[in-house]
Amino acid sequence: MKETFTEYTRHYAKDIPASLVVFLVALPLCLGIALASGAPLFSGLITGIIAGIVVGALSQSHTSVSGPAAGLTVIVFSAIAELGSFELFLLAVVLGGVFQLILGLVKAGIIGLYFPSSVIKGMLAAIGLILILKQLPHFLGVDMEAFGEMAFADKEGGNTFTHFFYALQHIHPGAAIIGFVSLGLMILWERPFIKQHSILGLFPGALIAVLSGVGLHLAYIGAYPAWTPESQMLVTLPNINSIASLQKALAFPDWTGILNPVVWKTAAVIAIVASLETLLSIEAVDKLDPHKRHSPKNAELRAQGIGNIIAGMIGGLPMTSVIVRSSANVASGGETKMSAIYHGLLLLGSVLLIPGLMGYIPLASLAAVLIFVGFKLSKPSLYRQQFKIGYNQFMPFIITIIAILLTDLLVGISIGMVVGVFFILRANYRTPYHYDDEEVVNGQPGKRIKITLSEHVSFINKASLQTTLDHLPDGAIVTIDGYRTTAIDPDALELIYDFVINAPERDIKVTLQNCPHIEGMTVEEH
Structure with missing residues (x-):
């Protein structure tokens, strides 16, 4: 009022x-x-x-x-x-x-x-x-x-x-x-x-x-x-x-x-x-x-x-x-x-x-x-504070300062923004899911892996998810669980389903749990 x-x-x-x-x-x-x-x-x-x-x-x-x-x-x-x-x-x-x-x-x-x-x-x-x-x-x-x-x-x-x-x-x-x-x-x-x-x-x-x-x-x-x-x-x-x-x-x-x-x-x-x-x-x-x-x-x-x-x-x-x-x-x-x-x-x-x-x-x-x-x-104290917060905050901070001092304000801020966005993307790249694995399955040699997706999986996470799926060991038993997820980018979801379709070629058995449905994909397990 x-x-x-x-x-x-x-x-x-x-x-x-x-x-x-x-x-x-x-x-x-x-x-x-x-x-x-x-x-x-x-x-x-x-x-x-x-x-x-x-x-x-x-x-x-x-x-x-x-x-x-x-x-x-x-x-x-x-x-x-x-x-x-x-x-x-x-x-x-x-x-x-x-x-x-x-x-x-x-x-x-x-x-x-x-x-x-x-x-x-x-x-x-x-x-x-x-x-x-x-x-x-x-x-x-x-x-x-x-x-x-x-x-x-x-x-x-x-x-x-x-x-x-x-x-x-x-x-x-x-x-x-x-x-x-x-x-x-x-x-x-x-x-x-x-x-x-x-x-x-x-x-x-x-x-x-x-x-x-x-x-x-x-x-x-x-x-x-x-x-x-x-x-x-x-x-x-x-x-x-x-x-x-x-x-x-x-x-x-x-x-x-x-x-x-x-x-x-x-x-x-x-x-x-x-x-x-x-x-x-x-x-x-x-x-x-x-x-x-x-x-x-x-x-x-x-x-x-x-x-x-x-x-x-x-x-x-x-x-x-x-x-x-x-x-x-x-x-x-x-x-x-x-x-x-x-x-x-x-x-x-x-x-x-x-x-x-x-x-x-x-x-x-x-x-x-x-x-x-x-x-x-x-x-x-500002420098100490930024350093204590962590590498992802300190590097954009210090690079912005150096860039402005050695160039000018507009160029320096632009460089700082690029570095800042890079570290944001880097942080998101690393945290789209939680990964658990076991070396033995039912008393037999093998690899059981559970990938629990985070609350938000965006297109930024696509590269990290792709890298993880590509490096899964052949013959593994994989569960991808989306019970925590409230939003998942269509590109990331399509990547998951492409992996499901191609998994048999690597003798990988995949189970999807609580993942959104994509038109044309009707089976839960491959």
């Missing part, structure tokens, strides 16, 4: 404080993700505002909060470079939103269940590693051009590792100190004694990191100007004080690229990856919700699609439901989706009222926030 607006707003006593915490988390992340995406910093704030107000209003999730996502940074950075224009990229965002809206309308929210979780986790882990590697220039105060594109190799012959060593040789001392202090505070703020503190625990680590960066920047200006970060190492936002300045600050899609196949490819990738990340986030945050409310996935896809259409129309980045913001919302006591809307209004107020103050934020602090986010996406 849908709640009315009045029923939502009556929880303001919990939603407003929660929205303030989410705003403090979202502000540095909106700026940082735009930075990592190679897009104007203002575009990250545009997305945060639309995701909060528009998607928050349209979504039927009580606790999910949307915004620009770390999982899309690689796609955005590569797409802007490939298209050669931010305006063409915005067109791809609009089309990606249309694709998402269509997915929601045709009720495709279930698609997330068909992607191997090991591949999705591998994708997020690889993005975490890329965030760490690609943010090092800003973290150390190196010119951003030093690292080239988001792909492993660039057009000049360099790659991620050569750029890494370049950064280590061109450190800006003031920016590097800001970066390390910010990262240290992020780590400190994760400690239990901080989280459980009645006052310190109210402030997110990302905000503390950014404030420390601002403080050090101001200290450099007064005490040691030589270490002051240069203007290109600071956040730059437009000063919006009129309609004309707002129009100038916004960017708009380049509709002349509507027939460009790269635009359509980028739109499809945005729609697929953003939808998957949204569905995964929604599933995760629903588990965190103390009321265990269920978020309609198709409604969420429609809301995200509309949000991306609007964001692309006015210069924003693509958005998803984001687990970092959403979990902060739940942990802060957010009761309804109004907390997401309130946080969007707070972002809007910060853009209109304090853009000048944001100009004191060093990019090194934002890079520290993103490096910490990258670590959380790719933390060692």
Whole structure:
């Protein structure tokens, strides 16, 4: 049953404080993700505002909060470079939103269940590693051009590792100190004694990191100007004080690229990856919700699609439901989706009222926030967990990571999906039945074999079943029992009956029990 607006707003006593915490988390992340995406910093704030107000209003999730996502940074950075224009990229965002809206309308929210979780986790882990590697220039105060594109190799012959060593040789001392202090505070703020503190625990680590960066920047200006970060190492936002300045600050899609196949490819990738990340986030945050409310996935896809259409129309980045913001919302006591809307209004107020103050934020602090986010996406415990689950899960996971790091996101995911499907097929190949045998039959030498079919026998099991039947010993007494089986593929059933017909040639005696009938086969035993 849908709640009315009045029923939502009556929880303001919990939603407003929660929205303030989410705003403090979202502000540095909106700026940082735009930075990592190679897009104007203002575009990250545009997305945060639309995701909060528009998607928050349209979504039927009580606790999910949307915004620009770390999982899309690689796609955005590569797409802007490939298209050669931010305006063409915005067109791809609009089309990606249309694709998402269509997915929601045709009720495709279930698609997330068909992607191997090991591949999705591998994708997020690889993005975490890329965030760490690609943010090092800003973290150390190196010119951003030093690292080239988001792909492993660039057009000049360099790659991620050569750029890494370049950064280590061109450190800006003031920016590097800001970066390390910010990262240290992020780590400190994760400690239990901080989280459980009645006052310190109210402030997110990302905000503390950014404030420390601002403080050090101001200290450099007064005490040691030589270490002051240069203007290109600071956040730059437009000063919006009129309609004309707002129009100038916004960017708009380049509709002349509507027939460009790269635009359509980028739109499809945005729609697929953003939808998957949204569905995964929604599933995760629903588990965190103390009321265990269920978020309609198709409604969420429609809301995200509309949000991306609007964001692309006015210069924003693509958005998803984001687990970092959403979990902060739940942990802060957010009761309804109004907390997401309130946080969007707070972002809007910060853009209109304090853009000048944001100009004191060093990019090194934002890079520290993103490096910490990258670590959380790719933390060692994730690798241990996947390894413990088993070979069939770990191999697609690790191969997806390696493939993305050495190629790009789309190619890497494709390789990961192929490997993931291979291991799924391999697992199914091995488990279509239970096999028992005896060496002696009624006191005489011989072989009695019973094959008990599994609950589901699909075409995937055909190869395994064929191999087993082909290798049965001549002269054996074989029983094939389907009492457990609720569904058997016609191809597999036909294979069984072909074996029955040809078994006398190998002096094999076969009995079928509880197996479906095939037209023309009337005998139970050969």
